Amino acid sequence: MDRTxxxxxxxxxxIVKDKKILVLNRNDPNWPGLTFPGGHVEDHESFYDSVVREVKEETNLTIENPRLCGLKQFYDDNDHRYIVFFYTATKFKGQVKAxxxxxxxxxxxxxxLNTQLAYNFDRDLLVYFDDKIDEHLLDGARDQLF
Incomplete structure (x- = not known):
């Protein structure tokens, strides 16, 4: 049996600084709205290196010691698994540039929490803000937090 x-x-x-959070207002027509910076992991790239690179590309900041705090997973339109690794960072260098x-x-x-967010991002925020939750699963009609 193939397990791949x-x-x-x-x-x-x-990214948190002085009790404020850096928020990205995405231009992407597939998922517009407020969210956090991030992006795709490249071939043979570590998850750690990918989040540092993506944050640099989208914010001009070089984050230090990003910490994995959870994940989201769902199946895309091609029925392929899609995983988003959630990180937090409180140390960085550079000046913010869009x-x-x-x-x-x-x-x-x-x-x-009182602003219009990207679709379903309010559920993702629960993973970031609640230490008892570390996974957001979207699977068909199921929308679960673990």
Missing amino acids: EPVTLTNMCM SDEGDLTWMTKQEL
Whole structure:
């Protein structure tokens, strides 16, 4: 029995400074709205290296010691597994500079929770903000947190 399957690997990072969170207002027509910076893991790239690279590309910041805090998984339109590794970072170098991905804004947690977010991102935030939750699973009609 083959135990492999097609999978897309991605990441997202919540960057925190002085009780404010860096938020990306995505231009992507497939998933527009407020979210955190991140992107795809390249072939043979470590998850750690990919989140550092993606954050640099989208924010101009070089994050230090990003910490894995959870993940989300779902199946895409081709029935391939799609995994998003959730990271947090509190140390970084550089000055924030927006990219083609969208505008960047520093927000408090409360401001973020009271703003229009990208589709289903409110559920992702539960993984970031609740230490008892480390996985968001979307599978058909199921939308579960573990």
